[in-house]
Amino acid sequence: MRPLFALAGLVVLALTYLFVAAAVLVFLAPPAVLVGIAAGAGAGALIGLHRSLAVLAGRVPAGYVRTPDDVVAGRIAGGVRKESIRRDHAWPQYFAVQIRWDVTAVTRAVAATVSHVWARTLRPLAAGETRRILLFGWPLFPPVLAALVGVSVGAAAAVTLTAVLAGAAAALVWGMGLPAVGLLRAVDGLWQSVFRASGSCQHCFHVTSLPAYRCPGPHSAEDREAGLDLHRDIRPGRLGVLWRRCGCGHRLPTTVLRAAHSVQACCPACGEPLPSGAAAMTDVRVPVFGAASAGKTHLIMAGLVALSRAGTRRGTVGFLDEHSRTAYEQYRALVDSGQSAAKTSAAVPVAVTVRLRGGGRAALVHFFDAAGETLADSGQNGQLAYLDQARTLTFVLDPFSIPDVRDQAAAGYPDLLSEANPATYDVADAYHVTVNRLRLYGVDTHRQRLAFVVSKADLLARLPIASGLDPDSGSVRSWLVTVGLDNLVTIATRDFGEVRFFLVSARDPERGAAIEPFRWLLAADRVSV
Structure with missing residues (x-):
């Protein structure tokens, strides 16, 4: 149970x-x-x-x-x-x-x-x-x-x-x-288009609308050596619209217009510093070419001193780097003392840059002065890339290198000829070697303006062959035709979109009309001085 x-x-x-x-x-x-x-x-x-x-x-x-x-x-x-x-x-x-x-x-x-x-x-x-x-x-x-x-x-x-x-x-x-x-981005581009703003490197002659910008934040020596402190595309985008933050934590503005005066701009090609305001201010490059001893350096000296003195009275001229400031002080001392400049070095020139304010806008003006021997040598002038980027050029002709003028001076005014120290290179060749170099590098010279400058006006005026010659463009052109340069005058007016002729003396920068070629060139960019 x-x-x-x-x-x-x-x-x-x-x-x-x-x-x-x-x-x-x-x-x-x-x-x-x-x-x-x-x-x-x-x-x-x-x-x-x-x-x-x-x-x-x-x-x-x-x-x-x-x-x-x-x-x-x-x-x-x-x-x-x-x-x-x-x-x-x-x-x-x-x-x-x-x-x-x-x-x-x-x-x-x-x-x-x-x-x-x-x-x-x-x-x-x-x-x-x-x-x-x-x-x-x-x-x-x-x-x-x-x-x-x-x-x-x-x-x-x-x-x-x-x-x-x-x-x-x-x-x-x-x-x-x-x-x-x-x-x-459109505002940046429109501003640069209207005001012809760009950044020109004084050292490698690279021209850019978008400089690199060096971050001022805390970076190690290794970072700076590797270039990690350099921002090569500051434009708004995936890294920030109004601001971007560098890898070091420092905040940077994004547009060129906002960065131009607050961050150190650098050349994106060689890394050298660019002037403050680069790519946001009108940028004018003024290459001066001609034969050795034609008076290129004296023209720049006298023109720059005249520009500075004319602008200084209105507070409109400034030098933004030590090289330009030192060069100007040397030019001023030579002009005031009446001494001649030393022979231009055959090395690749470093631009002298001046900031001008006139006509309601600011401009960076770069003067390039290469030795005549460098310009005349087709094996060396290829490195003068600033010639390719210029909207305006200045050709300096020594009147004492013109056969008719030289013969008259040698016959009756030997002391004057010795004082003039005439250029020995052929006048036409001095012009053609540079223009041919421009064409070789694909430059359309018809889009450029040319200031055709006859130098040493104070010495030329002491010769009978220059009687009746005055600084008016038409008068200078007619005189050049009279002394046998009609072919060169015709070629120059055919090669360039606009040509004006000037008669200049570098002895007295304020009364010798040395400023006039540069005043005319700058007027095309609506910069008045």
């Missing part, structure tokens, strides 16, 4: 268990499932929110932050200008680059947390306790699984909401940023 009683007890116990389990499944499991789903969804949403806020607060996993090194390495979308050797070492604009990586970081962080929750909850099944759990805990499976599913759904919803909000914010910023970038 005892076994029967035991069997009956087991049956009653089993029936009771099944009754209780059925009651749990029928009456408790559904609300428990609903509660589990709701609680899990809330917990999942909190997980997603926490991870999103952590990423926004800067706690981004390694590998998910786009840095200036990534920009330099080309791992950020965007092209590189032809003049640039690489992308600049600067932080990419957040909504242009980093926001996508932040959403990815949030997604993976939330996924990792949810996976951890699932693993911790289901760990007992993997620890050999499956029989006991299945025997006694299976009625709790539905709400537990519901809670896990709820966590997953809530977390997915939070990530989706984060992605949607991030996408909406990025779309809004791009929608405003792209027109702003286009407008700011």
Whole structure:
């Protein structure tokens, strides 16, 4: 009988268990499932929110932050200008680059947390306790699984909401940023076009509308040696619309107009400093060419001194670099003392740059004076790249190198001829060698203006052959034709878009008309002096 009683007890116990389990499944499991789903969804949403806020607060996993090194390495979308050797070492604009990586970081962080929750909850099944759990805990499976599913759904919803909000914010910023970038770039370009603004290097003669800018922030010697402090494309874009942040943390303005007077501009070709205001001010390059001893250096000396004295009275002239300031002081001393300048070095010239203000605008004017021997040598004049970039040129002719003038002076005025120290190079050849060099390098001289200057006017006036000659352009041209240079005059007027003739003496810069060729050349750029 005892076994029967035991069997009956087991049956009653089993029936009771099944009754209780059925009651749990029928009456408790559904609300428990609903509660589990709701609680899990809330917990999942909190997980997603926490991870999103952590990423926004800067706690981004390694590998998910786009840095200036990534920009330099080309791992950020965007092209590189032809003049640039690489992308600049600067932080990419957040909504242009980093926001996508932040959403990815949030997604993976939330996924990792949810996976951890699932693993911790289901760990007992993997620890050999499956029989006991299945025997006694299976009625709790539905709400537990519901809670896990709820966590997953809530977390997915939070990530989706984060992605949607991030996408909406990025779309809004791009929608405003792209027109702003286009407008700011257009303003730079329009300004440079209207005011003929560019940056000219005094050393390598490179001309650019977009200088490189040297960051004044804290950079190591290694960074500066590698050029990481040099920003070669300061324009608005993926690295910033109104401002950009250098890799060192220093904030820089983005447009050329805003950077021109606040950041040190440099030549993108050789790295030498450019004058303040480069590429934002009218830029005039004035190459002077002619034979050796024709008076090129004296013309620049007298013209520059006259420009400075005429402008200084109105406070409109300034020298922006030590080389130009020193050169001007030497010129002024020679002009005031009446002494002659030393023979021009055969080395490649460094421009003398002066800042002029006149006619309602500011201009940087660069005077280039190469030795006549360098100009005449086709093997050397190829390195005078400033000739190719000039809108205006000045040809200096020594009247004592004209055969008729030289013969008259030699016959009756030998002392005057000796004082004149005439150029020995053929007049026409001195002109043609430079013009042919311009054509060889693809320069359309018909788009350029030429100041045709007859020098040494004070000495020439003492010869009978110059009687009746005055500084008027028509008079100078007629006189040149009279003394046998009609072919050169015709060729010059045919080669260049506009030619004007001048008679100049460098002895007295204020009354010798040395300023007149430069006044005429500058007037084309609407700079009055």
